[in-house]
Amino acid sequence: MSELITSAAPATTRSGLPWGQWWIQLRAIVRLELRKGFRRPYGLLLLALAPLFILTLRMVVPHAIQDSADIAGATQFFAGLYQAFILRIVIFLGCIAIFGNLIRRETLDRSLHYYFLSPIRRELLVVAKYVTALIVSLGLFGLTTVLSFGLTYLPNDSTAVSHFLFHGPGLGHLGAYLLTTVLACVGYGAVFLFFGFFFKSPAIPALVVFGWEGIHFLLPPLLKQVSVVHYLQSLCPVPVSEGPLATMSDAPAPWVSVVGILALAVVLVGVSAWKIRRMEISYDES
Amino acid sequence: MTPEPRKKSTPDRRVVFEHVSKFYGDVLGVNRVNLSIPPGITGLVGPNGSGKTTLMNMMVGLIRPSRGRVSVLGLTPENPEELFRHVGYAAQYDAFPPGLTGYQFVEAYLRVHGFPAKQAEAMAWKAIERVGLVEAAKRKVAGYSKGMRQRVRLAQALAHEPSVMVLDEPLNGLDPMARAEVIDLFRELADGGLHVIVSSHILHEVDLISDQVVLINGGYIVAEGEIGDVRDEMEEEHPMQVLVRCDRPSLLASRVFEADHVVEARLLEDGRSLLIRTRDADKFHLALNEIVLANGFAIEAVAPADSDVNAVYQYLIGANGDKS
Numbered sequence: 001m002s003e004l005i006t007s008a009a010p011a012t013t014r015s016g017l018p019w020g021q022w023w024i025q026l027r028a029i030v031r032l033e034l035r036k037g038f039r040r041p042y043g044l045l046l047l048a049l050a051p052l053f054i055l056t057l058r059m060v061v062p063h064a065i066q067d068s069a070d071i072a073g074a075t076q077f078f079a080g081l082y083q084a085f086i087l088r089i090v091i092f093l094g095c096i097a098i099f100g101n102l103i104r105r106e107t108l109d110r111s112l113h114y115y116f117l118s119p120i121r122r123e124l125l126v127v128a129k130y131v132t133a134l135i136v137s138l139g140l141f142g143l144t145t146v147l148s149f150g151l152t153y154l155p156n157d158s159t160a161v162s163h164f165l166f167h168g169p170g171l172g173h174l175g176a177y178l179l180t181t182v183l184a185c186v187g188y189g190a191v192f193l194f195f196g197f198f199f200k201s202p203a204i205p206a207l208v209v210f211g212w213e214g215i216h217f218l219l220p221p222l223l224k225q226v227s228v229v230h231y232l233q234s235l236c237p238v239p240v241s242e243g244p245l246a247t248m249s250d251a252p253a254p255w256v257s258v259v260g261i262l263a264l265a266v267v268l269v270g271v272s273a274w275k276i277r278r279m280e281i282s283y284d285e286s
Numbered sequence: 287m288t289p290e291p292r293k294k295s296t297p298d299r300r301v302v303f304e305h306v307s308k309f310y311g312d313v314l315g316v317n318r319v320n321l322s323i324p325p326g327i328t329g330l331v332g333p334n335g336s337g338k339t340t341l342m343n344m345m346v347g348l349i350r351p352s353r354g355r356v357s358v359l360g361l362t363p364e365n366p367e368e369l370f371r372h373v374g375y376a377a378q379y380d381a382f383p384p385g386l387t388g389y390q391f392v393e394a395y396l397r398v399h400g401f402p403a404k405q406a407e408a409m410a411w412k413a414i415e416r417v418g419l420v421e422a423a424k425r426k427v428a429g430y431s432k433g434m435r436q437r438v439r440l441a442q443a444l445a446h447e448p449s450v451m452v453l454d455e456p457l458n459g460l461d462p463m464a465r466a467e468v469i470d471l472f473r474e475l476a477d478g479g480l481h482v483i484v485s486s487h488i489l490h491e492v493d494l495i496s497d498q499v500v501l502i503n504g505g506y507i508v509a510e511g512e513i514g515d516v517r518d519e520m521e522e523e524h525p526m527q528v529l530v531r532c533d534r535p536s537l538l539a540s541r542v543f544e545a546d547h548v549v550e551a552r553l554l555e556d557g558r559s560l561l562i563r564t565r566d567a568d569k570f571h572l573a574l575n576e577i578v579l580a581n582g583f584a585i586e587a588v589a590p591a592d593s594d595v596n597a598v599y600q601y602l603i604g605a606n607g608d609k610s
Binding site: 021024025028029031032035036039106109110111113114115116117118119120121122280281282 | 310343346347348349350366367368369370371373374375377379381382383384385386390394395397398399400402442
C-alpha cells in the first residue's frame with residue numbers, strides 16, 4: 001500500500017530541466033554568500049586601494065610629473081602600473097583570497113554541510129559561489145581599474161585629457177583594461193576555486209602559480225602559453241617593456257585570449273563541480 | 287512562483303540500510319549494517335565513537351557508504367534535490383554561517399531551498415516559534431547560548447516541514463525545561479507520521495522518547511526494535527528482573543522459586559521488596575497472580591527492574607561503553 005509523503009516544497013517546473021528553480025536557488029546562494037562571506041573585507045579593500053595610494057603619492061611627490069601635457073607619459077605610467085602591480089599583485093592576490101576560500105572557509109568554520117543538506121545540485125552551489133566571488137572581485141578590482149585610470153590622468157592638463165578620452169584612444173584603453181580585469185578575475189578565479197577543492201591549503205599552489213606568472217617574461221615562447229598573464233597582457237592596449245632578459249614571443253590574438261581564458265574557466269569550474277559532487281563532509285580532517 | 291504544498295506518493299515509508307559498511311581508511315566506521323526504520327521516534331543509542339553519527343551522515347549523504355546502499359523513503363542521497371525536500375538534519379556540529387541572526391539563518395536556507403521570500407519568511411517564523419526562540423530570533427547566533435544554538439539548528443532542520451527528521455544529539459546543551467519542550471515537539475512530529483531519528487547517549491531520555499531503538503557499538507548494530515521486544519529476546523541470556531513489594535516477601539520468594547523459569551529470588555534490604563529474575567516474564571506474571579490469590583499476599587507494587595534502554599544497554603554494550 002502506498003502512503004502519502006507531504007512536505008512543503010517550492011513549486012517547480014515539471015518538465016525538462018528546472019532552470020527557473022536553479023535560477024532562484026542561485027540567487028539565494030549568492031545573496032547568502034554576499035551576506036556571510038564578505039561582511040568585513042578590510043584586507044581586500046586595502047589591497048584594492050593600494051594602487052590609488054601609489055597614484056596619490058605620484059601626485060603629491062614634487063617633480064614626479066614633469067609635464068602636465070604629457071599624456072603619452074601618463075599612459076605609459078598607467079600601463080606599467082596596471083601590468084606590473086594591479087594585474088600581477090592586486091588582482092592575483094585578491095583572487096586567491098576571494099576564490100581560494102570559497103569552500104575552504106566553510107570547511108574551516110564547519111558550516112558547509114548546511115548547503116549539502118539543502119535540495120540543490122552541488123554543481124549549482126559551485127557555480128553560485130563562483131558567481132558570488134566574481135561579483136565581489138569585479139566590483140572591487142573593476143573600481144580599482146577605473147579609479148586608478150582616472151587618478152593617473154588627474155594631474156594632467158584637463159583639455160589634453162579630455163581630448164585623449166573623447167577624441168583619442170583613452171576610452172578604448174579604459175575598456176581594454178576593464179576587459180582585462182574581468183578576464184583576470186574569471187581566469188585566476190577559476191584557478192583558485194579549483195585549488196580550493198584539490199588542495200588543503202590553496203596558498204601553496206597559489207604561490208607556485210605566483211612565481212610562474214612572475215617569471216613569465218623569462219619563459220620560452222612555448223611555456224609562456226601555459227600562463228594566464230600571457231593572454232591577459234595581450235589584451236592590454238599599451239605594451240610595456242619587460243626588460244633586457246625578457247624572451248620575445250608573439251602575443252596571441254585578442255579573441256584567442258578571450259576564448260582561451262573563458263574556456264579555462266569553464267573547464268576548471270566544471271572540474272570543481274565534478275569534485276564537489278563526490279565530496280564528503282569530514283571537518284575533522286580539515 | 288506560487289507556494290503550493292506538494293504531495294508525493296511513494297511506496298516506501300522507511301529508512302533503509304542494506305549491507306552498509308563505512309571505512310575511514312583502515313578504520314571501521316560501521317560494518318554490515320542492515321536496518322529498516324519505520325515512522326515514529328527512533329533512538330540511536332551507543333557510546334561515543336560507536337558509529338551513530340556515521341550512520342546519520344550516511345542517511346543524508348554527507349558521507350558515502352564504502353559498501354551497501356542507503357535509502358530514505360525510497361530516495362537516495364545521490365539525488366539531493368528530491369531527498370532534502372523530505373529530510374531535515376540537525377547535525378551535531380555546533381557551527382553556523384557567520385554574521386547571521388537566528389531568523390536570517392533559518393530564512394536564508396529556506397530561500398536556498400527555492401521558497402519565495404514571503405513563504406520563506408512565514409515558514410522561518412513558524413519553525414522558530416515551534417522551538418521557542420521567537421524573542422531571540424533577531425539576535426546574532428554568535429551570541430546565543432548552547433541551548434539556543436541547539437534550538438535554532440532544530441528550527442532550521444524542520445523549517446521546510448520534512449517527513450524525516452534526523453537529529454544528532456539534539457538534547458545536548460538544553461536546560462530541563464527546554465528538553466521537555468523539545469521532547470514534546472518530537473512526540474508531536476512523530477504522532478503526525480514523521481520519522482524522528484534521534485541519536486543520544488543519555489539513556490533515560492532515549493527511553494522516555496523512543497518508539498524503537500537501535501543499539502550500536504563498535505560499528506555494529508547490536509539490537510534494534512521496540513525496547514520491550516529487544517529485552518524479551520535477551521531473556522535466556524539475561525533473565526528479566528521484576529521487583530515486587532509485598533507484606534511477606536520471604537514467603538513469596540519461596541513460592542515463586544518453585545517455578546522452573548525463576549532463576550533467582552532475592553530479598554532486598556528494606557525487608558519488603560523482592561527482586562526476582564525469570565527467564566519468562568509472561569509465565570512469571572501468570573504464576574505470580576496464582577500465588578498471590580492462593581496465599582493472600584498484600585501486593586504493593588510489581589515493576590520490571592531491567593526492561594528499559596539502560597538495562598538493555600548495560601547487558602549488550604556493558605560498562606565498556608562510554609555512557610553518560
